[in-house]
Amino acid sequence: MKIVTIVGARPQFVKAAVVSRAIAEFNREKGEKVIEEVIIHTGQHYDANMSDVFFEEMRIPRPDYHLGIGGTSHGAMTGRMLEKIEKVLLKEKPDAVLVYGDTNSTLAGALAAVKLHIPVAHVEAGLRSFNMRMPEEVNRILTDRVSRWLFCPTETAVRNLQAEGVESWSEARIYNVGDVMYDAVLFYQKIAVPGREVSDILQEYKNNFYLATLHRAENTDDILRLASIARALDDIGRKIPVVVPLHPRASKRIKENEIKFSYVKIMEPVGYFDMLTLLKNCRGVFTDSGGLQKEAFFFGKPCITLREETEWVELVAHGFNCLAGADYEKILNLEQTFMHRDFDFSVSLYGDGRAGEKVVEILVQNHKADYLI
Structure with a gap:
């Protein structure tokens, strides 16, 4: 199974690190390369402190493609990303495209994939601020609408998608896997060394x-x-x-x-x-x-x-x-x-710290069941 992962902004590097690590662990457990991951970095965050350092310290595989797009208007940025991502997808011919969050990179990746009939998996699906003046809100709604697998971090996100009628969309599936950011904190706080x-x-x-x-x-x-x-x-x-x-x-x-x-x-x-x-x-x-x-x-x-x-x-x-x-x-x-105030932070709101593993398991199961086009 070949998956193309699309990232471009700082929060996505953190989220992608969790799933990339889960993919590597899944392959190790199976004793073979069941999943091939190809990483596209759009360049939306192009400052070294906002981008390069994340790949180095978080042990994320270096991007296979760096598109170098950033520092322009929303429309121009998204359009250029869409054009360049499409070229990569035509070359790589993946079984699925994996996008994260709510950035211009997320939307461009989802649109490029769905127009080529490549199914989209959206990690952090279902979030809503209900403020359409936010570019992020537009990005996340449109990405959810064209995604086949909607990986939600919370029950609130699941309910948002259900209220929008997502379950009536052909082939769309909703999963509450928990928050990959929680996975990241649990793992990286053990090895974090400050500068x-x-x-x-x-x-x-x-x-x-x-x-x-x-x-x-x-x-x-x-x-x-x-x-x-x-x-x-x-x-x-x-x-x-x-x-x-x-x-x-x-x-x-x-x-x-x-x-x-x-x-x-x-x-x-x-x-x-x-x-x-x-x-x-x-x-x-x-x-x-x-x-x-x-x-x-x-x-x-x-x-x-x-x-x-x-x-x-x-x-x-x-x-x-x-x-x-x-x-x-x-x-x-x-x-x-x-x-x-005094706070009690013992309540669990974002899963059990296995969100990345669940994303990988679900994608592999669906691939085996011939759901992928």
């Missing part, structure tokens, strides 16, 4: 700092929202240090708008191991990232989400996460109240 800069931060701040990230277009491209969040984080930093590994998009907008920080520790983007170390040692998290909301939960850290909604509604429902948007006063008030 020099993060080690220095831990020595200086000990466990008394907040971790913050900012990258979504709704925040970075709206100067009022960006300035409000930045001012709130800076004011919080007066009493408790705030460490911000700054996404290139956010960094560019901050420089363009001459936003200044006095009490925030700004860093370049960090690798996955550094991020795990920061998560493990921080007091809490401020973020507009979907993945980091979950990872905060995995490490038992409260999270204030800098958005008006979240796909990970179970975190809010169980009181581990709260929504602050870009409201300066609300961010400050939640830091003073929510961040200082």
Whole structure:
């Protein structure tokens, strides 16, 4: 069985690492190469700290194809990806295409495959923010609609797809396998070694700092929202240090708008191991990232989400996460109240840590049953 895996953005490297490792383990157990994986890296995240370091430290097989596409508008990026991915698929003739999450790489990979009648498997299917202004929401809905195998991380995601009538689509199948990000944290936290800069931060701040990230277009491209969040984080930093590994998009907008920080520790983007170390040692998290909301939960850290909604509604429902948007006063008030509560993180929300194995087993079973075209 030949599978083409398509990645391009930082969270996808983490997710793909889990399934790639499960594929390798499956082949070892069978004593033969039952599954051949071909990896396409679109180049959506092209900065070395956002891309190359992940493949090195996470032991992900190097991409077989690097398309080098990034740094342009959504439409241009997706179109160029679609064209180049199609050429690779025509050459490789895979039995299935595996895509992750909700990026332009995800949508382009799914569209290229389905137009060639190659079945699509979508890992992290069924997530919904119900905000169609988000490019990610558009990407995930369209990808789900053309996928044959919908691998959901939660029961909420399953219910979202059922409500949309997915089970009536021909050949579409829904599976709740759990969250591959949970698999990743369980595996990589055992071997994560921080770099020099993060080690220095831990020595200086000990466990008394907040971790913050900012990258979504709704925040970075709206100067009022960006300035409000930045001012709130800076004011919080007066009493408790705030460490911000700054996404290139956010960094560019901050420089363009001459936003200044006095009490925030700004860093370049960090690798996955550094991020795990920061998560493990921080007091809490401020973020507009979907993945980091979950990872905060995995490490038992409260999270204030800098958005008006979240796909990970179970975190809010169980009181581990709260929504602050870009409201300066609300961010400050939640830091003073929510961040200082007592939390019980013992509840299981994202599976048993075997999501990657389940994805591989299901794909192989379906292949053997001649479901693949």
